[in-house]
Amino acid sequence: MKASVASLYQAVELHQEIPPLLLGERCNPNGSKAFKEALLTEDWDACLKIALDQEARGAQVLDLCVAYAGRDEAADMLQLTQLFSGSCKAPLMFDSTSPDTLELVLPLYPGRAIINSINLEDGGANLDRICRLAKKYGAAVVALTINLEGMALTCEKKLAVAKEIYALAVDKHGLRPQDILFDLLTFTVGSGDETMRDAAIETLKAIRLVKEELPGVGFTLGISNISFGLRPAARKVLNSIFLHEAVDAGLNTAIVDAAKVLPYASISEEDRKICFDLLFNRHPDALMTFIDYFEQVVEEDDNVDETSLKAEELLQQKILKGDKEGLGDLLTVLRGRWQPLDIINNLLVPAMREVGELFGRGDLLLPFVLQSAEAMKQSVNLLEPYMEKQADEGKTSILLATVAGDVHDIGKNLVDIILTNNGYKVHNIGIKVPAEEIIAKAKELQVDVVGLSGLLVKSALLMKDNLAQFQTVGLSQPVLLGGAALTTKFVAVDCAPGYQQPVIYCADAFAGLKAIRDFEAGKLVSTQWEESSVTKNRPSPQQEVLDRSFAPPIVPFVGRKLVTDVDVEKVFNYLNKAALFRGRWGYRRGKMSKEDYAELNANTIEPLFQRLKEQSLNEGWLQPKVTYGYFDCVSEGNNLLISSDTGEKIFSFPRQENAPGLCIADYLRNEAEGGDKVGFFVVTLGDRLATRTKQLYESDSYHDYLMLHGLGVELTDALAEYWHEKMRIEMGIQQDRGDMEAYVAQGYQGSRYGFGYPACPDLGAHDPLFEMLRPDEIGISLTESFEMVPEMSTSAIVIHHPQAKYFAV
Template sequence: MPLISSAFKVVDMKQSPPPLIIGERVNAQGSRKAKKMVLADDYEGLVGLAREQSDAGAHCLDVCVATTERDDELETMVALVKRLSLELDTPLVIDSTDPSVVEAAIRQIPGRPVINSINLEGDGSRFSGLAPVMARYGVPAVAMCIGPGGMAKTAAEKLDTARLMVERGREYGIQEWQYVFDPLTFTLATGQEEFADSAVQTIRGIELIKAEFPRSYTVVGLSNVSFGLDPYPRRIVNSVFLYHAIRAGLDCVIANPRDLIPYPDVPERLRDAAEDLIFNKTPGALTALLEGCAGADTQGGGSAPKPAVDPSWPAERRANYRIINQLKEGIERDVVLAIADNIENPTVRDDGRTASIDMEPRLTHEAAIATLNGSLLPAMKTVGDMFGAGELILPFVLKSAECMKAAVSELEKYLVKKEGASKGRLVLGTVYGDVHDIGKNLVKTIFQNNGYTVYDLGKQVPLQKFLEKIEEVDADAVGLSALLVNTSREMKHFVDHARERGMDIPILCGGAAINSNYINRLATDGGVYVPGMFYCKDMFDGLSTMNMLMTDRAALLSEWRDMLENRRRPSGGAPRGGLPRSSIKPVAPPRVTYGATIISDIDYNMVWKEVDEKSLFKLGWGVRGRAGQKQEEDHQKIYHAMKNVVQEIFEPQIIYGYFRCRS
């Protein structure tokens, strides 16, 4: 299965859209800050560094603690991954050249990590040392395209090395999905002819590897392609290279998510210069890029120049632009002024930094709704479209979502909060494993301002918490939100649970990761979910569905069931009787009784034989050392006396069962 996990979260290695981001900063060999913390045994600082990467959008974290100053890599790695596993829900990538360190870390982690890395350099000892670990624990590994002859430089060499690695791996039982091939990325900063074509060879190598091994994955260390450049041109090259690598089939990237620039934010002339360099189109591409970057206003320290917000634009356009371009500062003022622009004679206070409207919500409500529909929601739709097209990666979507959250928070001040009788009760939350709540928050705002009582459970909501709140408030419906493909599977867990227990709760589902086909399939797998499971493409569609549930539920469910029936009806083609059939007869399953079987009347002597007395005394009772040995006879007497008591109180039973699996 192409999944990695921590104790708390499962992450699909195939992100949709890609890439899976591996945070690179918890690495003593790549970060001076991390190295200083490792040498000082500053585990608190390392956990903080990891949390920053996770909060910035990293799906998993590369962890490397090897230093030349110390020889306790194994102990340090085990201690750090233990802390990270307890305090963060982000899966880990174990970065070490020592198989014993890697295996010790894997044994410590309550989940499935990734190994970084294996290769076939020299005598292949790096591969033969870690391949058994991959097979034993079923973990994937970054597989660097380094063969017996050294680093693969051309696309063909990269593919040949991947082939050789897959062939060697068969001896150990390694599966194709366990390879995360790194086709190697070399710096373009030297201007040397030897590496002028290296980036395009890497991109072509990704295409070749994905074509021949479609179930494998690919990864690049992004910062390698620009190593040696100044910060700003480095980020330009990284952004443009990443965009084209993803289009070629790249699945994962090792990078600092805080250092990335959205591809659309790269000025066109610099984008063209970077593409000339990456694809080796012109001999002077590097010089042209550096000259172009030298003339750019990076607003200090090599950061990307922020897109300018023209103060002459209408406020609605400014608010829209800020959300799309992740410009949070000033968005509250623009939202207020946008609302004011939709009021005939507004009373506005504006000092140039903050603004407010001195009018009652009943007079501003319609204008606020117009701003929401005309400026804020279209901005998030644009962000979603760019995310789907691969022009934005997840960290930038999260930044736009933060802007949207601030905008909606300000806008809510000018909406009428309807009091009195509620039109209905909705339990709402983002499913477990998903930390994205901007869409869910918008649903809450719209529903509340249309007379519904919303019980917002927040994000990363476990199934049990949904169930408890539904029962507590006697909810009329439940709303499940998910942004990511892997977390949308929680919706299946919910409807399966509700179906099996005969719950009577309609389910409204929404989020970027799902569509109507997916929800309709969940609603019918295992039998139609009678109370109804509805796909809501946006908050207004959800509101319309909720209104129908509360006014004419029978008509809505009848229409919904007709839609499901039409979906399942064959759409023509040859009749089933005319299709070719295999002559192979299926194997009949054994004759068994389905369900659980309980065996009682167990001989207690059989039970006592399975008890490890030494472990019981040492681990259960805490009996250790010489004092324990001196009192061993007393412990045996107590143990035998307790056995008699236990036999009077408990009746041992065995339970087993056969259950029909779901195909």
Template sequence: MKMHPYLTLIEKRIPLVFDGAVGTEIQKRSVDPKVYGSSAGCNEILNINCPDVLISIHKAYLDAGAHIIQTNTFGGTRVKLGEYGLEKRVHEINFSAANNARRAIDQCSFSDGIQRFVCGSLGPTGYLPSSKNADLVGADYDQLVDIYKEQASALIDGGVDFVRIETSQDLLEVRAAMEGIRSVDKKIPVQVQITIDINGHMLLGSGIESFLGAVIGLGAAVVGINCGMGPKEMTPSILKLLRHSPVPVIALPNAGMPQNIDGKAFYALEPQGFAEILEPLVTVHGLSVVGGCCGTTPAHIKAAADILKDKKVAYRELHRPSCWLSTGIHGIDLESIERPVIIGERLNAQGSKKTKELILNDNKEELFLVAQEQADSGCAVIDICVAVNEKDNEKETLKNLVWYFSDRSSTPFCIDTTDPSVMVDTLKINPGSVMINSINLEHSAVNARKTLSLAAQFGSPVVALTIDDEGMAKTVAKKVELAGKLRDIACSEFGLPEHYIYIDPLVFTLATGEKEAANAANESLEALRQIKKTMPGVRTVMGVSNVSFGLKPKARRILNNVMLYHAVKAGLDAAIFNPLHKDNVENYDTGLRTLAENLLFNRSDDALSDYVNYFEKLTVEKVDGSENVLHILSDEEKIKCAILKRDRRDLQKTIQSLLKTKKANEILNTILLPAMAEVGEKMTNGEMILPFVLQAAEVMKESVTILEPYLKGSNAASKGKIILATVYGDVHDIGKNLVGSILRNQGYAVIDLGKQVAIETILESVKKEKPDAVGLSALLVTTSKQMRLCVEAFAKEGINIPVFIGGAAVNKDFAQRIAILDDKVYEGGVFYARDAFDASRMLDELASGRIVSGKTDSAGKPQSVAVTCEHTAVELTYEAPTEPPFWGTGEMLVWDVNQLLSSINTERLFKAQWAGGKLDSKEYDEVVEKEFLPSFNTLRDEIIENDLIDARGYYSFFPVIAENNRVIMLDPGNFNEEIASFVFPRMPKKNNRSIADYLRPEGDILGVQIVTIGKKIGDYCRNLFQKEDKYNKGYLLNGIGNYLVESLADKVTVEIRKALVIDSKRGRRYSFGYPGLPSLEDQKKLFEIIAGEERLGIILTDGFQMDPEHSTLGVFVCHPDAEYMS
């Protein structure tokens, strides 16, 4: 097929120049406002009402040296025109715009022999169909297709040479726009341009790889970036696009970064500077087309054209085979991945009982963890099969699950269904491209053709099974024959590239013992060789684990890996496989590997029985991922297992053995650090509870200690430096200490400033230490405000380093909000990390430019949301309790530490404070016996021996009256005198109730209670963390402290109920800092009234938190219907 002239010039490596901004040029011409009529502000109406202005702008750019001019149709969709009441004039306006541009070219003459082109511009609708916020979606896929079809039809009718989708913010909208254009003209070149932020991401977080994954399979002729930033700031993203894109690349930057002068955007980059930045991108790196966006003028375009005159675009390989898959946040090119491409198989209801149960329960969160586990273990693609016999809703389930995953998963999907009616809706809601699994030749390939039509429409590669109406192909000849038919239909009838066809020659189990099945693996392996020989353009795939179906888990894992090894040698490109069970077969025991190969290659009649008998006799540990066949393990794997299994035995011996063949820094960087990274993955996926993570960190610390003498003088540099601090006013630092411990063992240098750290101290440390990042921790909402103040201080001082935040009071949305400073985004970025491993991962990705999730607000200005809560009265016709035995503050209560420790409910402690609740019953029983009970007994003795607990407290009674959600506290000695008042907020999710609703307007009793276990235990825990590197012990001891202070609070509540002579379950205790009592400033008022400092030695920080941290203050209301506020 003849190449389009625009693309031909690009192929000849002639630097092509686009025009620049149109809107600013219109403003320069001082168009009479009357020309706009009733559509003031709509530049598109000038295409009809004032065409000469547009023609003059086009000619100015042509005279400056532009080869391509764009139509004045950025807002030419019915959506945008509808804002001015012009939605019925879409065709007229767009047609006129194309005609004006064509007339401008016709009125100019050119002496360089290069053709000039009119490009039809299709801008964004302003909708975000990929957003999870329903208010932002605006239109679905089919509606967007129709919207862009209408505009494209008018532009093509008007005579444009090609079209561009520009300034795009949402990849699902881009894909719909491309389909709309293709429905009008399948051959016209489509150029696609996105707008990104300084970190290389679109508005909803999509990166360069996501962009390519969304458009390459749909046939984008040219890809690029426009708007958003100047050429200098755009350069890193353009270079990345040039590295990855198989098609030509265009860059249309602004004239520098916008500056706000007198309320107007001003672009300061001069024409010559603009051109000088672009020139090496073209002549050195291979950028095919340049031009301008906001703030650029004919002078900028002339400078670019002049500097590129008579030069060549640097050579860059174009049109190389590529097969991009993507989600909303990341993408991969299957052609660039080392073989075999692993397609994770565990998110399949047909092959995983756990997945099936999760699908039946519609548990998307847990399903995502399954997918993430597969991704974290090395799969490039996740196979998703949701079909279950118990429900007939495969279509809806698949669509909803992929929609849920689309902005969470960086690993793309393989949609596993043979029903085209099931997959179509899913293809329309995913902003990226997916693999389709699968087609076959059953029923005369009717369904196959329907599916291939969808694959062509949505740019998807396809798994093709060698099955026809006679059944599954079992011989080499039949497999090859059907492979050829499948390829011919896909390529000849539907135009799919050969490398988009993944032929599966099928593999059958060897476990049946049937003679006719004994040669099944041989047939499949030889079929692979023949398919690759006779059809070298196609790709191959295989569900490898089918070969071992029916065997026991130990035997399956070994046979699967040996089969995979030989399949890859035979030409396998991709494997549907469990990445958690992928091994290096070179490390297998020679005898075991021979047994597996005897079975695969059918070398004897006894091959199956020999193989099975081996595993029947095997008494060493399992091969299921958590344990290993010991004689298979290399020294590298033994060290990894030592960390994962928290086992110090033989650690010194193994490391010393490994030092004979590897350098210390190599052991650290390639074995220890990756092992700790895997620990983090397991914690994130819920496979490893926190005490075990800390034990693993201790093994890591010991390993590094062994290596230290050999690391001196080596180049084993730190991965980076981070400052950690618990913000001013906050006394809770256990979480921050855990983060510091893990980050150190991940290879980071950590400077821990402690708790209650003033902003000035943080600033001073940053200036002195010059860290790569700062990590801030806060437990409560009130102290989290210090994080914003810190970011503001950094910006004021010109500090632009990343800030990571964590703690119970913060989340990703909070990080986005505090990054907005006076409508500007803090340049260093604010990132929410849910735990230390999350922080480590993001630090790694930040350093390499790959960070996606948790990034600083990409939506620009924050939007305020007003919530109106009307008062909902609570029925208070309850019998008031008897008058308390005293008013005011009661006597001190003191508890014996031995009695407290002996009354601990260990099951509650183990499950709630020591994370045992995350284990299944079998694991829990084993851990309790082997680890938790011994640790508890040791720590109990240590608490007594070191006198770590000073358990004291008291309670008080005050007369109060309620006015709406305000509670007035009266003087116990004079009920007519107010001593304080408190406003208790209304909770929208609790029918707008307030704690105040549970107190009587005519007078009631408010109980106040305060307890502490003293300061020693907190200091002791910090010492374990920071000086003794006993992370797990510190965590467990802190858990006991948390349990005891909560237990004391419960005991005091019991005493209050006894004093008031009310039922043992009546009333409710509320603590400050939680939803019902969010204001810690109110805590200060109450704290002073009950004399907490004088009586218990507790102090309040400037953030109104109690120190010691193992202390609580709360109020008690007597109403029988009182409930927890959330």
């Protein structure tokens, strides 16, 4: 059966009797300035006009790409699919590698589409998802010969990758060979790169070889790639010659602006010879001869490329979009015009600066910022082999460290990502770093600025102590402080006065970036704080009177239990998605309308969550385990005396200095009242998730790193919430479970207080707790500062008193 694609109005055969089938390429914001402007201003009529113009010029299928930084790809693709479906006779080719976007539009398209594209860049996971969609909705697919090693350059490599893809798409997923269009990739012969002189030869040989080895499959190519970097008039001729040769080799379809294709017969013999010499690398001076020859040709003003971008603009757009595809070829062209360091300083860094500005205005969400950082990082990595060693000289340098005893590094690593990809030199010296090592490294590396990070209350107090040590030894660098337990007031009032240089509170990575820029401008000053009139006039809270009449609960056992068979699926039921999506992942509504945010949630955030959930379960990244118990106790002032099989333990808790003067020990009965019962637990997700996030960070997969780490942190809290509920049930104080909002608001009796957090900030309490519960038996250990390892672990004291709620000391 012949392979065809169809719109609402007509069907078109993929394998034309007289090839090639022309695939229009201008509905793409990354290659068409006009389409980009129409998309960004949501001028849908202008988008449609560009599509219809291509039809009028001979395009038989329309490639539709809408992925662009700061835009909702799924929503835009849906909008234009619905518009184009009713107005365009040409079938559509959905240019997206997002399965979630494809799954949204494929069932709504009233025809048979092409999916552009699949590859093996991630080993095949994305390919599997897209092939399932292609099979389900009857779509054809474009397959790029890319695998874990990158883009296939030689004929042999192109064949090998094509065979791998064929085995998965045809043998595993049941797609028909004739529904696969292999894009064997071609690269510019116009860059002067010696390794690309045979690019056209390798591609043409590969088409013939794959056609022979994999009967029935089709082929496509982005024809204009062969001439990237050359003058428009020269490109038009070279593209047309290359298209002729590719069709002769077996090419079925071509991604090209039909208006830019010259009839082969209209091209002079002299033009053909010059092009053939370059395409087939017939002599060493073929490129210079070609350039000199076409310098004499007058450019045609046919408006064919008012929509195209220069290489410099295209690189910056790729950074803004977070698009890594084709960076190698693009940078090869730019290296012929710019020094590598100039590309970084004049093109890449300004693009990342714009990314930061978009984020600061609320026009770009954090996940998209990290995708841009990935593209920036890859660009720099590709340029590094061509840069002189002293390229870092003159850059502002920053030392980053998580303070002693603190194993949390997500905040510090995000700062590293943002600063590094804005052109700064970052020395990230890790976690649990004592002040002495920070001082030694700051002096050894001669850094300009020091940045300290830490999650816990104890870490904030340690930063204050570190600053005193810095002052004693005469450290001269400004210090940036960041962490969840810090506040503007604490940094300004408690930290800054103890150090001679500026001390700045940075609420997030971009506050750190602003501080570095202020430093370079000579405007960096310590964080200031002044009590507002609202704070001054706020009425003092009243002393809380606790009900002492509540009897201790009946507990199922006294002592401890280990649980190693926790149902992972149940843990997900206790996940606070709002905290995950908006807090950990950074998908905040910001300037979006309620409707737009709902679409983002449905089309991007929720599918991402489901994908990570499925991966976590399938890959075995989650190993939830619990040790918990109930113990006899009596309160004595601020202390809690615990009877356990390892002897009496004493837990001391701080008391609020001002009304209502709360202390955790107050919620439990004293000896005169007959004593009480108290619960404790330690839970963990194990160490596999941390291992996976570390791999993602080290491979510069910043977006996936943030997403998976955030999921792990919130799942740890979900496991704690789940086990707290189980303990309330066992104590007989659990009412019917409400929704997640009720849980967040503590809509239940009792409370759990995590060690290291505001109501009980002393991590030293882990010492007696570990003797009582023995968390080492479920793989948890303590650092010298009593912090738990693995990171995805948490502990709590469980109080049954009805008035017990969260509070801070």
